[in-house]
Amino acid sequence: MKKIIAAVVLAGAALLATPAAANAAGYAPDSSVAVSGNYVAGGVANVSFTDGAFQNNETVNVQVTGAGAVTLGALPTTTVSKAYTASPTGALVVKVTFPQGASGTYNLTATGATSGVTGLASFTVAPADAAAVAAGNGATGVNGTNGSLAFTGSTISALALWVAGGAVVLGGGLLVVRGSVRRQRETV
Numbered sequence: 001m002k003k004i005i006a007a008v009v010l011a012g013a014a015l016l017a018t019p020a021a022a023n024a025a026g027y028a029p030d031s032s033v034a035v036s037g038n039y040v041a042g043g044v045a046n047v048s049f050t051d052g053a054f055q056n057n058e059t060v061n062v063q064v065t066g067a068g069a070v071t072l073g074a075l076p077t078t079t080v081s082k083a084y085t086a087s088p089t090g091a092l093v094v095k096v097t098f099p100q101g102a103s104g105t106y107n108l109t110a111t112g113a114t115s116g117v118t119g120l121a122s123f124t125v126a127p128a129d130a131a132a133v134a135a136g137n138g139a140t141g142v143n144g145t146n147g148s149l150a151f152t153g154s155t156i157s158a159l160a161l162w163v164a165g166g167a168v169v170l171g172g173g174l175l176v177v178r179g180s181v182r183r184q185r186e187t188v
Helices: 002-017 019-023 128-136 158-187
Strands: 033-037 044-049 059-072 075-085 092-097 104-112 118-125
Touching: 002 158, 033 118, 044 104, 044 118, 092 104
Parallel strands: none
Antiparallel strands: 033 044, 044 092, 059 075, 059 092, 059 104, 104 118
């Protein structure tokens, strides 16, 4: 029984440690996503996914969420979903039109229907009066960002989290096995 418990604990630790490499799969790399356009109320932004971001001619489901209605094609709402088809090279360009009263953060998620690859983009739209002030001050982008996106990730890698979790499971398994051995020695 004790060997079975130890084997189960070790198998659980192995399962926690294994997905670290697979965790990075399924996302379009940041270098394959380019965002351009005007992040202002009534403006239009183009999100371009480079060749190979998705499978060739793959259906890509795009969803935009935000503080106000956006338009993908002719569908204005606070959450817009629309299916696109990637090019024969796996590239895709999505045109996002912000509403006239837009302000706040909008997030675009593009997910390949076959590959499961997910591409992400985020926009921070300044209210119309703030955009006019920024333009009047000679700023090159909204809030002086030059069109760059804010860092919204983590500085701790997923691999580090999996290693730490695996260490905790292995430590727990070691304590269970040690206690079991101690009890066995006491009874002998």
